[in-house]
Amino acid sequence: MRLKTRNKIIDLISTVIEGIKYIENANEATGLNILNDCFDAVISIFNTLDDILPEDKTSLYAEIISSIIELINLTKENIGDNQQVEKLIRDIKFLLDDLKSNLQHEDEVKLEIIFLPYKASMWDSMESIWIEAKDDPKCNCHVIPIPYHVNTEKNDFSIFEYEGDKFDNGIPITHYNDYDIELEKPDIIYIHNPYDEYNTLTRVPECYFSRNLKKYTDMLVYCPYTIGMGNNIITKKSHIFFKMPGYRYSHRIINQSIHYQKNMINIGFLPNKLIPLGSPKIDYVIHNIKKEKNVIPNEWSKRLNNRKVFLLNTKIFHFSVDGQENADDLSSLIHLIADRPDCALIWRPHPLALSGVRIYEPRLYNEYLQLIEDFKKLENCILDYTPNYALSFCVSDAFISDMSSLAIAYLVTNKPVYLLEGFEMFKDGVNSVELSAFYTQDCGISISDFRNMVLNNKDYNYTNRINILDKAFPNLDGNAGKRIHNQIINEVISLN
Incomplete structure (x- = not known):
């Protein structure tokens, strides 16, 4: 039974109770009309409950409603006897309150x-x-x-x-x-x-x-x-x-x-x-980064092949500022990692990036398409367009990104993150973050330095990053x- 249906029934019961109370001071004709209306309402309540509740539940309400109907009929028969009507009305109100109480505690309500x-x-x-x-x-x-x-x-x-x-x-x-x-x-x-x-x-x-x-x-x-x-x-x-x-x-x-x-x-x-x-985004990362929860496709296994895996994330408006320069930088970054035989690169463009380039940087649209096609041909690279980023989070050793929710979520993996943007981008805005959790050029670490650090199994910022993460998300459970x-x-x- 839907909650809203239960509430409508309870409202109707309250209306019946008010009607029953009114009978005490009404004349016989009005009292009979009200009793008929109450009778119809109670029958309607039973029919609704009979339609939506299982049989074992309906039987409980059927017993109460049957008694109410019997008392309403007795009240109609004794409408001129004020003393008897007063007693019957009291009994009806008691049963209606009981019916309401049972509905208020009904565990079939959804x-x-x-x-x-x-x-x-x-x-x-x-x-x-x-x-x-x-x-x-x-x-x-x-x-x-x-x-x-x-x-x-x-x-x-x-x-x-x-x-x-x-x-x-x-x-x-x-x-x-x-x-x-x-x-x-x-x-x-x-x-x-x-x-x-x-x-x-x-x-x-x-x-x-x-x-x-x-x-x-x-x-x-x-x-x-x-x-x-x-x-x-x-x-x-x-x-x-x-x-x-x-x-x-x-x-x-x-x-x-x-x-x-x-x-x-x-x-x-x-x-x-x-x-x-x-x-919930943090819940998702916590529950889905465990390797036993991720089946690595054979094609991915061939391309990763025990290499150090870098995950590259680009935002929807990656090319909206300094478009050509950013496009060139992205191409250089890809080759900085992909040209190393001991490295693999997974690239996750924003799912709307292609639309963003087409609308806001149309002059770069074909170049962007060509960059994607060239990337697909690299034997140690994977273009990840899947909606689920858990697998990429799981198999990668480090993350390179514009500032984004994914960059922050990746911190939960306890693995290092390199930001492509400098501190200046975040000094005055909602993204004024504790940047020391990330590696950046402003920290004196270049992309190539970051690559080499990961290859050498180093992470100089680990302790600081974990402390900042705990403050940002107090409930990492x-x-x-x-x-x-x-x-x-x-x-x-x-x-x-």
Whole structure:
């Protein structure tokens, strides 16, 4: 039985109780009319329960409702006898209260929860919550990947995409055409896309904008697909990100730490809207980097071949500033590692990088395509477009990246990370992080120095990095999803 159905029944019982009370001071004609209405309402309650509950549960309610119906009929027969009617009404109210109490504690009541990812690669931002919800007997869960449109040079968002087939086989997928959110009105909706109409590269259909989803649930929860370090600062420049619709319309926003919660309170968010219980993205890394959980494809094994493995991550706007220079630097970086026979390189471009180059740096589009094709031909290199980054995290020995959520998440592996950007990039903004956790050129370490350090099994920054990581993510126990799920469902239940 859905929670909303149970609540409607309880509301109807309360209405019947009020009607029964009114009979005490009503004339006979009015009293009979009210009793008939109460009779119909109680029959309707039984029919609903009979349709949605198992037989053993229905029998309990059938016994109570049968007694209520019998007493209502007796009251109708004795409508002129005030003393007898008063006693019968008292008995009816007692049974209605008993019926209400049983429904309030009914363990067959289920919360309807839906998860609305649109990019399979961003599923990590909510997966650990889903794992808890799907195993909770109080919940019915649906993972509903929603379609989206990719922008083009004409700014017409004419490319249609749907990634329901890119999720792991162990995740049961509900097609978006098979679930009517407006009709079902789920108790809880989880989203990871805050942008709605303000995303310039991809856009979900308007019916999935947060302002519309909020109409059909009392608990819209935004799970950020980004994470930061412990001392991130929200400045006027970065403040606009927190004005995106997902932040505005969600009932709750997941925060990775109390520090993040305090920062958001400082820019105007209400404390009770923020849930500082950790990041599901960190749960994902903790649970999926173990080698026994990852099957290495034969093709990967041939290319890695006991080499030192470097994982390269490039952001969506890697070429948006100093495009040609960055393209040249990327090519040089690839060869710096790939030209060494004792090294292997896995490259994970942002899943929307190709669209980003096509729209924002069209002059580099063909060059970028050629770079990818050349990379594929290198015998010790792997181009990883898979939505699941766990395998790359697992088999690699070190990480090279622009500053990104993946760069921060990789710290959880306890392996070294090299940032391609310098300190200047982060001095004034939301990405003002504790940069000493990373190796950078500004620390006097070049890419080639970093490569050689890893080849020699050295990691001079290990202890400092671990200390910073502990401050950034106080709860590195892999249970953020569990804590979030429990708090959200408890809030929903208490609201009802």
